[in-house]
Amino acid sequence: MIARHGAGILLLLVIVLSPGQPFAAPAQRQDATRHLYDRIMEEFKHRDYEAAMAGFRLFIELHGQSALAANAQYWIGECQFRTRRYQDALQSFYDVVSNYPLSPKLAASTLKLGQTYIKLRDQEKARLMFDRVIDQYPDSPEAEVARKAVEALSSSEEPSLSSP
Numbered sequence: 001m002i003a004r005h006g007a008g009i010l011l012l013l014v015i016v017l018s019p020g021q022p023f024a025a026p027a028q029r030q031d032a033t034r035h036l037y038d039r040i041m042e043e044f045k046h047r048d049y050e051a052a053m054a055g056f057r058l059f060i061e062l063h064g065q066s067a068l069a070a071n072a073q074y075w076i077g078e079c080q081f082r083t084r085r086y087q088d089a090l091q092s093f094y095d096v097v098s099n100y101p102l103s104p105k106l107a108a109s110t111l112k113l114g115q116t117y118i119k120l121r122d123q124e125k126a127r128l129m130f131d132r133v134i135d136q137y138p139d140s141p142e143a144e145v146a147r148k149a150v151e152a153l154s155s156s157e158e159p160s161l162s163s164p
Contacts, residue, residue: 033068034068036059036062036063037059037063037066037068037072039055040052040055040056040059040075041075043055044075044078047082049079049083050083052075052079053076056076057072057076059072060072060073060076069100070096070099070100070103071103071105073092073099073105074092074093074096074105074108076092077096080092081112081115086116087120089112089116090113090116093109093112093113093116094109094113096109106136107133107137107140107142107143108142110133110137110142111129111130111145113129114127114129118149123153126149126153127150129146130150130153131146131150134146134147134150
């Protein structure tokens, strides 16, 4: 699967990085950036987490100033979480929180920090992250998931890890 999808991403990168691209109009560059991001998301949706992770890392290298860079960093963390690389996932989610303070992925990243700490059996840090989501994003779907997680922690069960 990596070869089939990876080849598509590689071809898209060749197009995006073609010699004429730096002189393209900003709207065209933005469209190409979005198209690349969407192609990488397809890898994720097809559960090809290794290809998606590589694609998102390359995306950040190429488009680190893009509005989608924080999203790409978040999805790297999701790939790591889903492949049970919890320590790496923690770092990726912390990178979103610390490097992209205005990102719309802050609530989701903080929630995923809590969920990752649960997987690492650190209920104290998980609780801190869930409380942070509830305090900072009280009306968000992530806060609702965090509230349920806190309830589950209070009753000594592993909370549901479903995302909003």
